[in-house]
Amino acid sequence: MEYVIEMLNIRKEFGTFVANDNITLQLRKGEIHALLGENGAGKSTLMNVLFGLYQPEGGEIRVRGEKVNIENPNIANELGIGMVHQHFMLVEKFTVTENIILGSEPKSGLTVDRATARKKVMDISEQYGLRIDPDAKIEDISVGMQQRVEILKTLYRGAEILIFDEPTAVLTPQEIQELIQIMKRLIEEGKSIVLITHKLKEIMQVADRCTVIRRGRYIGTIDIDETVNEDRLAEMMVGREVNFDAEYSKADPQQVVLDVQKLVVKDSRGLEAVDGLDLQIRSGEILGIAGIDGNGQTELIEAISGLKKPESGKILLNGKDVTGFTPRKVTESGVGHIPQDRHKHGLVLDYTIRDNMVLQTYYKEPFSKRGLMNYKAVAEKAKALIEKFDVRTPSVDVPARALSGGNQQKAIIAREVDRSPDLLIAAQPTRGLDVGAIEFIHEQLIKEREKGRAVLLISFELEEILHVADRIAVLYEGKIVGIRDPKQTTEQELGFLMAGGKRGEETV
Amino acid sequence: MSFLEVLYIVVPVALAYATPLIIAALGGIFSERSGVVNIALEGIMVIGAATGIITTLTLTSMGLGGLSPWISLLVAMVVGALFSLFLAVPAILWRADQTVLGVAINMLAIGLAIFVVRVLYNKGQTDFIEYRIAKENVPILSDIPVLRMFFINVQYTSFIAIILAFVVWFVIFKTPFGLRLRSVGEHPMAADTMGINVTKMRFMGVMLSGAFGGLAGAVYAVTVTTNFSGTTIVGQGFLAIAAMIFGKWNPLGALGAGLFFGFAQALSIIGSNLPVISNVPQVLLLIAPYALTILALAGVVGRADAPKSVGIPYIKGKR
Amino acid sequence: MNKLNFNRLLIPLLSILMGLLVGAIVMLIGGYDPIRGFSSLFDGMVGSPYAIGETLRAAAPLIFSGLAVAFAFRTGLFNIGVEGQVLIGWVAAVYVGINFDLPMFIHLPLALLAAMFAAAAWAFVPGFLKAKFHVHEVITSIMMNYIALYTTNAILRSVIGVTNERTESINDSASLASPWLQEMTQFSRLHWGVLVAVLAAIVYYYILQRTTLGYELRAVGFNKHASQYAGMSVNRNIILSFVISGMFAGLAGAMEGLGTFNGMTLSASFTGVGFDGIAVALLGANTAVGVVLAAILFAGLNIGGLAMQLGANIPSELVKVIIAAIVIFVASGYAFNYVIDKFKGNRKKGVEKK
Amino acid sequence: ACGGDDNEGASNGEGGGEGSDFKVAMVTDTGGVDDKSFNQSAWEGLTKFGEDNSLTENEGFKYLQSSKQADYQPNLQQLARDNFNLIYGIGFLMGEDIKKVAEQFPDNNFAIVDMVVDAPNVASITFKEQEGSFLVGVVAGLTTTTDKVGFIGGVESDLIKKFENGYKAGVMAVNPDATIDVKYAEDFNSAEKGTAIASGMYGAGSDIIYHAAGGTGVGVFTEAKNRSKNGEDVWVIGVDRDQYEEGLPENVTLTSMVKRVDTATYEVSKLAMEDKFPAGEIVEFSLKDDGVGIAETSDENVSADVLAKVEEYRTQLIDGDITAPATDAEFEEFMKTVK
């Protein structure tokens, strides 16, 4: 059997932490090879080693049978290895073309030969069916387009071996299908692909083989054929049987808690990102908002939580008009908020867990009296919450930075839920978390619902929404374009709606 | 005095004032575009000025005459680039806080420069140079009516500064080097994955900034002060940083900002010769350039977008 | 955590040693005798009651300017305008000191308050412009420094009536000077300001670590996005932070005006107190105790530098080189950690703390 | 006060070094000992005194440099503690400090330049700068071809006003039609401002500028040299020392108003060594005792006619027939006598 890449017994350490422990991965020419593992299993690390971003502490790498030492991405490029990173590596202020040619620019005299560059980019994009606007700035194009730019970057460098690190996490079902077509076309052209994904369905659909790793260790490699199913993959990944279909109790919606009327909100570029949106959530229900990133989710949340003033329209909370309230007044009116970006918005990473637990309430008794902090009371509060929500931390006095992603998220949820808000906004609460943590968070959301709170769940993961929400509102171009019952809809239907399609219409 | 006569006085002064500012600001752009904050420009200018004068004195004594100051400019560029390693090495290799380094380097520069002068000449300031870069009337051009205001009583270094602004603009926005430099200042990890050596680019950015800063200091010294002392460079480096930010990290913007400062300064200094403003209290004239800058920033120019990763040490593999 | 604390002390100490080593090397290159140089340097720093008095005297304004810079740093801002705020505080203190005739227990506090509030008003400008128009605080502060320089001179002339470069002396009732302290220290200019400065350091600690305001200011400094999400007003905190920072700076000016000089001189250039404050804040790791110790060290080096001139004929500029080297070494803490780790043998490649 | 013995020719070691444990020192202001101005001049006086009396530098005669205002007092105290018999403070900014230190060290003698300090162990050395300035004013008034001359001061103060008013009076005395452009740079150390202001003045028609602006004056010279090189007919009048060389190679120094701080430090040191220290007194140097005057090199660029006229005024000033004004008010008075 001919292997284009062999990674043998790779070991990678971060300090005392072993992220890759004796891992082997062999990629055949012309195959799509899936790499599967829980969060933090070490997938990205392994691929970063292959791409020359990290130096392994042990093991060897062979490319087309020859032992190589990939010291930096330049060498990887020369060996024909290209990588589409989990977090895009794009310069936002540069154009598509500039991003693609960066590092190997065509020249005419002293200058970058833009015409040639542009033509080359267009040629490649045509060849592989990756339509893009070569002159657009990255900051102005959608995530799906940005991903295409990432792929083009590798192709432009003549990559024969492509690494895709969770390429589908940010895409709509339609975009995912398009990407799968692109990958198939690449294979036809003789390329080989390593695909990292958490979505077992996708592996079943496109992969030829799959390597599974768990907690940094190699578990095994299997052929994806009739003998394999999703349950088998999940079991290999987690090490035990998993039940994907925990059933939750039925919802019992009561009075309207949040009433959004004809809301218009502009984004930072002055465009109407939320454009006449109407929405109601009742106590005792979870309303899921499905939609592709960039259709007004951020602005909607910002308007409700007071971070951005709406252009027009009304936001009523328990019948009270809270439009244009400051974030503090909104919070005090009974809104809790699990922000999408926990590092940027959820926590002060340099504050201790203790101090993070009172981020909204620090100025109230008993935490503050006559302008002075009562840190004893704060510590007591924090300890109680940590206990209750099983936040794994050595103590309340370590900086939030020191916690793992899952535990950081748990801390935020503990804080928000503890304030017993009437409305809990949960934006992508499980992004980047492993199954255990996801399950825990879903349970918390259900618990809140059962306590009679209204929950607004925003997620780009259709599966999550279908799984947890009681009603699904589809957001497209700043409007709710449909409300569905999760029991009676499909991913396909939601996907159509999210892409702006009407039922029955065909989309590309 | 007619308006034109006023301009014949103001324009040359403004040009002379703007010249070192522009050159130093261009240096700042190289550094910051590569992602390294350069508060140290002031100190680099001090070193440049000292080098310019010491070299000129030495070369003159070796008999190079009128060429001495010109050669000293080149020497100052080299020395400035080398001196900027005090910023580059800790900032790029050791992840030191760049702002703080800058402040320290400013202190180091003045201490070191004077110390060297003392060791060399056994006194706290140098002698005056015999050959300086003088103001001249450009042949032919200074005879053109009206336009001659740009060509009378000017130093050729002013033209060099203006030309350099265009050259730097070209380098930054048109060449592969510029593209790479900017990518490193915006998103070093992206650049790294594209095979660009972030460390090398940042070193080049800082050292170019050192070369320009050194040149700026030397130009100032061999055109204006003609000797070196502890008070030769007092604040010009900071003003250059202001010009750089004012010009939004764009070489042509820096050129504009430098000229703006120059004009404001020229007006404030010779304003009392002008009928319109001769009644304005002097303190208002003195603070005008600075106040105008603040007003311009708050009103017209607005938010200036710094290179995204400026000031942040690049750590490979950091998430 | 233990190791962290250890390193926090170890690095500054190592840096100081390395800084002195650099000083020694430069002395050798310059053809001076380092042993004589250092012995007169240390003698001038702490070798006599006089030296100690002068060192502490010079430390007072540095403690304040260090606190001013540190306060802004702690809240995520860079107040490079301390220099100008010092001048404004100085002139305000002197104005009150000269023009009022009050009992000391009113007059002195009044003069100090005047310095605080005048400088606070000055610092308000960059804070406000940053909050309101997103103007880079570094440029506005630099510009405000120059404006302060010329404005101070104009005030000295037209308001205080200076005709010969220096004001008359302030009234004794506003003076921090103490004949008792002076006599104790062989006629150094030691004054009560040092006590006020130490008090201020305690207040600094208290504001940041104990008050609700401090909780908020630090939160905004660490992460303004999260703070905004949590309902804090980022803009208000930016302005407040600048204003408080300015108050510390103003008191640095008061130390000079009411303590050391008992008046003010027209100044053609900056005092350097504000710029030195940046170095002090850094070496002191922006903590109250650290700032006080760093200020005393820098003040001592500066004062000792004068003695070095007398005792060893070494130019006092050398002190600047030493201070700069110390700051560079402190800033390069990562390199130290790396070397220390290597030294300890537990070489771990790529250990990154975000 | 003490004329006669011009220190120029006297290098025939009169003091006789051995046995003499007389120690003299000075503290510079922030300009430093090489400021090409009065700090330097003072040090030249001391050096000469030291050499004439076989004292060794740093032991018998010494200077301490101040890098900031706060350094004055420690520097003075250090020297006093080190038992220097006579300690000079150069520059009136040191007035308060000298006064304090003199109280603390009643056994040492102190002297201050450009200022009057009332203390029993302090000699105050002052100069009649207005007289010297008057003479260079006469030169300017008679030499100008545009009937327009300039004056650039460092920082406006009573001291610099003496230069300004004396100069203006001199110009007006010989050329009542002349206009005088007066500007202050608000800075003694900004060559840049010096060039700019000079550029403005020359540009607006002045052909002679008298500067009393220290380092800022350097810029005035630079600008004049540049213009001279381009064929303009412009001049600078130097200050404190003979600044003829600063005008080279274009030769733009018309004349200089010299202020013999070196004479002063030499003479006062000598008095102190001879136990005749003028403690508590004001020692004023004026035209009469050559404490101020115009530079010897003036005949290079100033015409003989003009110099003859200068000589006339010199005699009148010495004889008290005219009084050079020092303040604005005195200048007003003076102008009444002109018209």
Ligand SMILES: Nc1ncnc2c1ncn2[C@@H]1O[C@H](COP(=O)(O)OP(=O)(O)OP(=O)(O)O)[C@@H](O)[C@H]1O
């Ligand atoms: N630079 C680093 N320094 C220290 N630890 C790291 C670093 N990068 C990754 N790790 C740790 O190594 C482990 C593996 O991380 P890696 O990113 O490879 O996981 P992954 O399998 O890609 O997970 P995910 O599915 O979340 O992308 C994690 O525990 C992570 O915290």
Ligand SMILES: Nc1ncnc2c1ncn2[C@@H]1O[C@H](COP(=O)(O)OP(=O)(O)OP(=O)(O)O)[C@@H](O)[C@H]1O
């Ligand atoms: N850059 C880094 N440097 C050092 N340690 C890191 C770094 N990034 C992550 N870690 C550590 O690695 C561990 C895992 O972090 P990570 O954020 O990958 O967690 P996660 O896999 O998303 O979390 P969980 O598995 O709990 O959901 C934590 O202990 C964290 O402190």
Ligand SMILES: [Mg+2]
């Ligand atoms: Mg993870």
Ligand SMILES: [Mg+2]
């Ligand atoms: Mg990953």
